[in-house]
Amino acid sequence: MKKVAIIVQTKEGQLSDSSKSLLSYVSSFSPETILLLAIGDVKFSSVPSSKSVDVITLSDGLWTDSSSIEPLTKILEGFTVFGIKSIQVDNLLSLLAASSTQEMISGIQQFTYSGGKYVINKSIFSGKASLSLTTESAAFFSLNRNFDFSNTPDYAEQFIGSISTVNAAIGSHASIIALKPITGAIPLPDAALVVGAGRGLKDPSNWTIVEDLAKALGAATACSKPVSDLNWRPHHEHVGQTGVKISPNLYIACGISGAIQHLAGVNGSRIIVVINNDPEAPFFKHADYGIVGDVNDILPRLTKKLQSH
Ligand SMILES: Cc1cc2nc3c(=O)[nH]c(=O)nc-3n(C[C@H](O)[C@H](O)[C@H](O)COP(=O)(O)OP(=O)(O)OC[C@H]3O[C@@H](n4cnc5c(N)ncnc54)[C@H](O)[C@@H]3O)c2cc1C
Known part of the structure; x- marks a missing residue:
């Protein structure tokens, strides 16, 4: 099969939970070595293992300057690249796709690799329908944040302990520096909980209870x-057909009637x-x-319960 790279987020040098899930899932059908494209610092331990992971730490410039994407595009020739949907990840995948003229597929809810092909199920029409397709040619895949990793065996822990090479040669080609993490409020399209x-x-x-x-x-x-x-709330918080489309793991809707135009933005949850x-x-x-x-009545009780845990 093709070589595989995945875009991962790190927190304090370690892989985030969703990145671990992605690594586990992809490693179940990928070759011995996986290339990690890391957003954030990388401080993995070095333990020898049969499987290995090469790491490139991505620089800030990659998101804004398409000329700086070229070295990375060269490195990724022949790779299939996976990432979990976020503004940064989708920007990067679309830049890579445009620069390499390979296809990008987003909104992926499920995929498997079988007989040299990727079998994909993706959401369309604001999540109102889904589309099944197979592809050999697409190289860049953006998985929905609510992608179901629940039955994935936890290979990632083996990897984390076994990452033996931070490939300096590759890293130097890409002229990479650490990326500043996003601080402050969680961007709505990237949020796992809303x-x-x-x-x-x-x-x-009354919004204090929310x-x-x-x-x-x-x-x-x-x-x-x-x-x-x-003007009760800022416009960037408005979700729905005419607003932001979200696909968190959990959406709690409080005092909302559920009009079809609202559902169009949240039914990917x-x-x-x-x-x-x-x-x-x-x-x-x-x-x-x-x-x-x-x-x-309900919201303060839920908050109190959560705070007591
Ligand atoms: C072209 C077009 C595009 C649109 N795009 C969007 C869009 O992108 N996003 C969007 O949201 N809407 C959109 N709308 C508007 C949409 O049709 C609805 O009017 C809107 O979603 C209703 O908002 P709401 O549920 O907050 O208010 P309401 O319809 O007024 O519903 C309020 C709900 O709160 C409940 N409630 C009241 N008091 C309490 C209480 N104390 N505790 C618990 N529940 C309570 C009520 O039972 C009711 O169900 C669009 C409309 C059009 C025509």
């Missing part, structure tokens, strides 16, 4: 369109929890879990 609220909150001053819950979870906050139209005081609210039909109740 708490969204709608007109059911009644007044912008923010408190989001803080307790480490989640980003979102809102329905009328809420941002009323892996698990949807709806809190609404109207048992007939349309959103309940699309929820994995529903709580019929007043947001002013």
